Amino acid sequence: MAEIVADGGPLPHIPDDLTIPQFILDAHHPARPVLKNVQPWIVDDLSGREYGSDELRARTHGLANALKLRWNIGEDDVVCIFGPNHVDYPVAVWAVHRLGGIITGANPAYTAEELEYQLGATSARLLIAHPGSLPVALDAAARAGLAPQRVVVFDPVPSSKHTDVQALIAEGNMRAQTFIERRLAPGEGRQKLAFLSFSSGTTGRPKAVMIPHYAVLANCIQMAHFTQVTDESKPLEMQRYRPGSKCLANLPFYHIYGLVVVLHFNLFIGTTVVVVQKFQFEQMLASIQRYHITHLYLVPPMIVLLCKHPAVKNYDLSSVMQLMCGAAPLSAELTAHLTQVLPHCWIGQGYGMTETCTTVSFPPIDRQYGTPGSGGLLLCGCTARVAKPDGTVAALGERGELVVKAPSAALGYMNNEQATKDTFQDGWVRTGDEVYFNANKEIFIVDRIKELIKVRGFQVAPAELEGHLLTHPAVDDVCVVGIPDEFAGEVPLAFVAPSAAAAKAIKTGGKRAEERARAEIMKHVADHKTKYKHLVGVEFVDAVPKNPSGKLLRRFLREKAKDMQKAGTLSMMQTARARL
Template structure:
């Protein structure tokens, strides 16, 4: 049996008797650096407002006190946060935890029925809402039968009649404590729920992942140990994470990557997080330059823009010393392009999922540039197996499904025993990802099992073709799907977003479109075996649909291709 184990450690004790709020705000651990006076925890990207430790701690108490006084929030109640990133987002989380309640972060782009589904499944008691999302929140609350007076705004909205966080915090601070903070018994942190975070599954409705307090605490400690936070292993200038460094904060905090890595790991490591409400690439470049951001947490679409967008050359990005991409595989080709943009940065990938809360692998501190195409090495405390289709355990270099055991693993899916049994098996999480490990114990993600194409009996990974296509000079972004074919099974079809210059050529001369498509097909044909070629063709599209964590929404493009071919009155045929 081949099991791969995380390198590094040993891990310090992972507290199993603390809530996440207590771990972040009240406790001390050898891995937590001391911030010098004047180093803020958070900066609001838009206004420049700086928020320090004492203010965060004070606001957390004030909000917790008001939530208890006004709404009687207590043990195991659920507070839904339906908002883009905000400097008070962690305050909302930790205040909820102070009361023994549970946080459920919702995508601020949800429609009313989607939000109502989350509210109903989690049985949310109150909703904290960004003003821009209020109309949807009101509709969803009505559908979920939550009274309007249980909606709270992050910022004022004239004539809404709804309370704001500032108002509640001031009310809470002006009153005596109305609650006794929840204290966990030894071991209780492994079961006491902190989050109901929704998994971005590609089939069916999203599932609520039940995450106890112990899981994010464990994962932050695991990452800190692997990344040598607060260790004297190198001179100050050579350390990867240092108090006083500045991290981007563009990843959505409702998503597990943004929540655990971008927010909690960075704050624990002594970095300042520049909180950005809504991602706009040019504004992001300005933010890097304005705040001299040193650490960037990214998803592949961000990397594509850094490599391809014409505005990049107009900004000074020399402050960036570190970038990690996650949430979806990043091709070797794109990583190579990125090294030419951020020449002095450590660059690499990590891998994780909501069900493992969060990170399973990261590129280690020994590598300035992570091994191309690799998602890094297992963090300490993680154990992995690769299970082949026949159920046997794969050897090094063999492909199969990644199965992971980690102290950070979630408990299962909330109120969904069937799905829990399928994914959470005897302490292991079945990831649904097709992977292999090399001889250096580095993880390589081939693709989602359900996304692999079968072309004439051969397996074709869309991610491989996408990585190759991104080096074509006319392509700004792309996604490969399979379209059904009676002869071949699947035919690879590339949806392509044209580079600005190529799009301008097509606008001036429509015949350029066919020339570009032919060149793309030839580009793949010149480099890939026949069954990997684009027999399904090339289609131009304005943008590639992705979820907020950066994962490609192939299902939407498959549906679009199906409808397109149905309207043409026939199925696509292979070009033999």
């Protein structure tokens, strides 16, 4: 097998002279369904307020005008959005794009230290924050040298002098237009940056993935083409997306899955997006029932709850007709359990990554359930290779690293030439994931070749945690590995070689001293890193194993941790669910 080419071609034309808001708000594309009845584009989950296309367009214009008036935001200026989902999150994104700027979305769980790094790495000129995220936003802005006047909140905050998005929209729509939105030159959309989305790397802190406008357009068109959303010849019950569809936006918009698949793709095909500010499981169940949600996009921890939480039986989930899982592999066993909870639902998995601007594969549309354990079929326009360690290409059923070519591929990592060369090679993206394909061209994700740990779909770089742990006086050397967890997929565990003083204290103080040292080391991470990066345990070792060149033998320790986990001898101090 040389290459696996996706079926279903040819792919419809992908405009390379449009920005994202021009594509979503102003243009029509043959892959986009024509809605015969008016329906809301966005609904606020908490209030029920509905936004139609005209209102979203007007709000986008008003905010863009105000951003130009107040701060002269323009070509290639970076604006950071920090906070949970908000109905005006897409408005903020599109307003900045109307001005030629770039958006970088930040995790609302970030500490001030983590947000400061993102602001500095992207040279952000403005920070738009959710009111609940304002204290951290102000702290990070001060650290990064961003004036407090350049911190904006989505909604008014009592007794605060900070400008809010609602007031800016009103101001912008009252004033004469001060910006000229330009049309991109043919081909410019392939290079014009839309997003700087952060992806963790094995060498330390997260890297800014450069995503052009063209990549988002391409992925939306690929998914629309694959799911045959314009084909009205099928019986209604066989149409994956149909008039009146509603999806629940549980997943965060700062994450590529929520940003491209949940938000932009669904708006492109005419599905109403119900925006959830923050995921709470029982609230999700209530929202499904209240809004008659038809489409769910989830990650494995949410599905664990769907399968096991006792509250599920108290809600009517019969409206759900399609559920797609992504961000991390879903086991065949959990998939089988899910089919019992939602027996009339189409269920499957997709696969993608930030570097491919989300989806490379999607659940098959010709059957109710995808093959258990499969990540679906390649989207039209994608080509894949499975590379074996010796450089040869694997045959069907053989394992190796997934290398993929896609029209939605990112341009590389900002200001990181070596990492770009390692991942982006002659139009191909090295995913770092070990996979195999079956005879039906379905992809199966086996393991990660990269050292990244995926916690609830979020990437955690072991090197980032190791670098931080080495600043603790009790830590002489350390290796962080991921261990399996039913709820989170993986969780980080640290193997620590204690300092001489710490080792002596542990030896003389016995079990109590060991537990105290373990708790202090875990707190050192918890005090400085966002929740999903917190350690679930610490194992003390005499020495961290390394190869002759000094490289950590991480796979050896990962296997050791799995064996200890099975034997029940790991010093786990908290469960993944308790860390939420």
